[in-house]
Amino acid sequence: MEKEWRRSMPLLSMNIVMQLTGLTARQIRYYEEHELVQPARTEGKQRMFSLDDIDTLLEIKDMLSTGVNIAGIKQIFEMKKNPAAKNDTKQVITDAQLRAIVKEEMQIAQRHQRASLRQGDLSRFFR
Amino acid sequence: MEKEWRRSMPLLSMNIVMQLTGLTARQIRYYEEHELVQPARTEGKQRMFSLDDIDTLLEIKDMLSTGVNIAGIKQIFEMKKNPAAKNDTKQVITDAQLRAIVKEEMQIAQRHQRASLRQGDLSRFFR
DNA sequence: TAGTATATGTCATGTTAGCTAACATGTCAA
DNA sequence: TTGACATGTTAGCTAACATGACATATACTA
16 A cells, blocks of 8 residues: 555654654664664664654654553564464463362362362363 | 462462472562462461462562562453453654654755665655 | 461662763754 | 754663562462
């Protein structure tokens, strides 16, 4: 789409971006240093920002004010880029272990009649 | 599914959870305080954890070691719960503003022949 | 009933993240 | 060529985060 073009074109100088975002140059460089933005560069090494960059910066600003730190923001950005990421809660406990633990717990529980929360015949869930 | 049952059943005492996760009681309580886990309680107010809770705790431990802070973890958990969340980069700059900015920039650029990055006739993208 | 395990709350502390300030140097429009 | 603007770097401040450490009270276990 044509619009995408515009938003990703590096046109804006540091100066303008500072005004547009209310961030200091140092802050912006800091975020770049931590790979949260990747502005383009002129041949003379000066940063040129796209409007997407602006949005990103504003997002950063927003999340920081929420208490999320740089590492967190980075993580979140990655999740957005790759929503399919194998980010499922990795089951560190296997079903085998699980069964063992549960079994043991159940025995203790039965021995002492302290199936506190779920009263009744819990054992039907495990064998 | 039957398995889900097991994993979400609150069975495990603080003691066991500490061993299973390698976390201190203080840490676990701290995470609960910040609403990252919601263990069930016995009538006597004692925490009872499910295996899902364990997974959550291990995830927290992992992310913390990665440098993500509590606020970030919270945010990420919410994103997982609600992937559809209106988390699209909110366009703080309207297309109108955008056009104005770009136009101005373009004029300067043309005046000074410094369309630095993208050489050529940029103006065809904007009017 | 004694003893161990938890709960909750408060105070303390180390570490570090995010930032400011200040340079000396380099770019770039006029 | 000049002055405003940017650059990378270094040094240092400050606030807060995540835990530890206690103290006291209540809950379980034996």
